[in-house]
Structure formats: structure tokens, C-alpha cells
Amino acid sequence: MPDSMTMSRNGMVSKIQTRIRTDAFKNNYDLVGKELGRGKFAVVKKCVEKSTGKEHAAKFLRKRRKGQDCRVDIINEIAILESAAGNPFVVSLHEAYETASEIILVLECAAGGEIFNQCVADNDEAFTEKDVIRLAKQILTGVAGLHRNNVVHLDLKPQNVLLTRAHPLGDIRIVDFGLSRRMDSMEEVREILGTPEYVAPEVLNYEPISTATDMWSIGVLIYVMLTGVSPFLGDEKQETFLNISQVNVDYSQDVFEGVSSLAVDFIKSLLVKNPRKRATAEECLKHPWLNGHSNPLPHLHNALRSSLDEPENSPSESEPELESPA
Ligand code: ADP
Numbered sequence: 001m002p003d004s005m006t007m008s009r010n011g012m013v014s015k016i017q018t019r020i021r022t023d024a025f026k027n028n029y030d031l032v033g034k035e036l037g038r039g040k041f042a043v044v045k046k047c048v049e050k051s052t053g054k055e056h057a058a059k060f061l062r063k064r065r066k067g068q069d070c071r072v073d074i075i076n077e078i079a080i081l082e083s084a085a086g087n088p089f090v091v092s093l094h095e096a097y098e099t100a101s102e103i104i105l106v107l108e109c110a111a112g113g114e115i116f117n118q119c120v121a122d123n124d125e126a127f128t129e130k131d132v133i134r135l136a137k138q139i140l141t142g143v144a145g146l147h148r149n150n151v152v153h154l155d156l157k158p159q160n161v162l163l164t165r166a167h168p169l170g171d172i173r174i175v176d177f178g179l180s181r182r183m184d185s186m187e188e189v190r191e192i193l194g195t196p197e198y199v200a201p202e203v204l205n206y207e208p209i210s211t212a213t214d215m216w217s218i219g220v221l222i223y224v225m226l227t228g229v230s231p232f233l234g235d236e237k238q239e240t241f242l243n244i245s246q247v248n249v250d251y252s253q254d255v256f257e258g259v260s261s262l263a264v265d266f267i268k269s270l271l272v273k274n275p276r277k278r279a280t281a282e283e284c285l286k287h288p289w290l291n292g293h294s295n296p297l298p299h300l301h302n303a304l305r306s307s308l309d310e311p312e313n314s315p316s317e318s319e320p321e322l323e324s325p326a
């Protein structure tokens with residue numbers, strides 16, 4: 001860890017190397033196209049650097065949220081991105097700007113969008129198991145690198161894992177370090193809450209958070225990538241939380257139609273309630289599912305649904321949503 005990094009007891013880093021520019025972002029970049037995405041407090045837009053013609057993604061972060069000054073959180077996000085600069089599967093930070101109300105992070109553009117889109121897609125758009133194996137290796141290599149550096153992401157989900165391109169399928173870029181922390185300075189973090197569906201039991205129980213917390217989320221993520229179903233999602237938050245704390249997971253043939261049993265075995269090594277008994281990123285990378293030589297069966301859940309069954313209800317035009325287990 002560089003000496004210049006200053007840490008607080010909750011794992012937030014307050015010293016950064018990046019010079020935050022106060023000249024106008026607009027002087028150096030043109031915004032192009034529509035929004036790339038948005039989260040709770042940020043809007044991300046595609047932009048082109050005038051001096052180089054290169055495309056980037058500009059993440060506009062509001063400094064005030066719910067009446068609170070959140071500049072320290074944004075500085076922590078920058079610090080974590082800096083510490084992951086050599087990680088090939090983490091989005092790179094190019095520059096940062098500050099205005100009276102916002103901090104703008106100029107990031108590498110992951111033009112393929114969120115893996116979320118392929119998780120909710122139908123047949124030909126959805127990932128095959130072979131795709132998921134390749135992408136899972138990249139996610140795990142990226143996360144193993146973070147964990148080796150004592151960084152925990154704490155918000156791994158299909159909206160925060162992007163692709164360099166969608167067709168043909170590119171490589172993984174992990175984004176959104178807004179909840180990330182450094183473990184080496186973290187005495188007790190019990191208050192951070194990620195997204196209900198992806199959150200580990202220890203987070204719900206206000207037990208200490210560790211790198212294993214990310215591994216749970218990766219288990220949920222891989223489950224969703226292979227099946228299109230969100231394993232713990234209930235009709236209400238309370239039901240989701242109950243499903244998580246009881247580790248109520250459906251591994252039946254119904255859900256895993258056409259998916260190899262090694263994949264199911266892999267997920268089972270992650271969706272383990274006791275964080276100490278959960279597989280680590282390094283252990284996952286050695287799992288036979290990711291190191292097999294045989295071609296796994298194609299991923300059939302959506303294909304089957306559309307070819308064997310006449311749809312009972314015609315598909316709606318509403319926003320895509322993940323399916324919850326029936
Ligand atoms: P938040 O902290 O508000 O969730 P994110 O960093 O997750 O912000 O960004 C919100 C969304 O913007 C992401 O889910 C993704 O769709 C899009 N996005 C973020 N970073 C990039 C990037 N570097 N390239 C392309 N799209 C991005």
C-alpha cells in the first residue's frame with residue numbers, strides 16, 4: 001500500500017493521486033449519443049475527448065445526496081479505481097473534474113453495456129454456458145486481483161459488470177466502486193447495504209464483511225447469467241431477505257435445464273451461509289467447471305420456453321426485469 005494513502009477506520013481511502021481538474025469538462029470533451037446508464041446518484045454519458053478523438057464514459061456524481069455532503073465517498077471511489085489501475089478487468093480511470101455540485105469521472109468506455117441485458121434476454125441473445133465460463137473466469141480474475149489488494153467491491157451485480165462489446169461478445173469490465181472498501185483498515189463495517197437480491201447473509205445479519213461477501217454476490221451473479229432467474233428475489237424485500245438468510249435456492253432441473261452439473265456445483269460452493277466456508281476467488285478459478293475440456297451443453301432455458309411452449313401471456317413491452325423463482 002502506498003504511504004500516501006490515508007485511511008479511516010471504516011475502510012474508506014481519503015488520499016488520491018489523481019489531480020481533480022477544476023477547468024470545464026465541456027472544454028475538453030463533447031457529449032455524444034444518449035446516456036450509457038444511470039444509478040442512484042450518478043448519470044453516465046458517452047463523451048469524446050477533443051484532443052484525441054477517443055471515446056470515454058463520463059460518470060457525473062452529485063456531491064450532495066439526501067442533504068448530505070458525499071465528497072468523501074467519491075474520493076474513496078477514485079482511490080479504489082487508482083489502486084486497481086493495473087487490473088485488466090476493472091474499468092480504468094482517465095481523468096476527474098469537479099464543479100460546484102458534481103465530480104465527473106472520465107472512465108474507459110465499456111461499449112457493450114451491462115451483462116444484465118443478456119441475463120434478461122431471450123434465446124439467441126442470452127449467454128450460452130460457454131460464454132458464461134469465459135466471462136466468469138474474467139470476473140473472478142478481476143475480483144481475485146481486488147481481493148489480493150485488500151479491496152472489497154460490495155456491490156457486484158449484473159448492472160455493475162459491463163462488456164467491452166456486445167456482438168461479438170467482448171470482455172468484462174467491473175465498474176461502480178461506490179460502496180467499495182479497503183479491508184486492511186476496516187475494523188467493522190456493518191452498515192453498508194448493497195442491492196437486496198445480491199447481498200450476502202452476513203450483511204443482513206450485521207456481521208462483519210469480508211472478501212467472502214463479494215463471493216456470495218458472484219454466486220448470485222453466475223446463477224442469473226446461467227438461468228435468467230434471480231435466485232433469492234421475492235415479491236417483497238422482506239421475502240428476498242428471508243430467502244437469503246435461509247439460503248433458499250432452487251437447483252432443480254426446471255431452472256437449470258441444459259446447464260451442466262459442474263456449473264451447479266460451482267454455484268453451490270458460493271451460496272454458502274458461513275462466509276468462512278465459501279469458496280474464495282482463487283479457489284473458484286481452480287474449479288473443474290472453469291477448467292474442463294468438454295463443451296458444455298447449450299443453455300436452453302429460454303429456447304425451450306419459446307420452442308416447446310406456446311407463450312401463455314404475450315410478452316409485455318415493459319422494462320426488462322429478472323424473473324424470480326416461481
Ligand atoms: P451508480 O453508482 O450510480 O450505480 P455506476 O458506476 O454503476 O453508477 O454507473 C451506472 C450505470 O452506467 C452502469 O450500470 C452502466 O450501465 C453505466 N456505466 C457505468 N460506467 C460505465 C462505463 N465505463 N462504460 C459504459 N457504461 C458505464
Ligand code: MG
Nearest residue numbers: 039159160176
Ligand atoms: Mg451501479
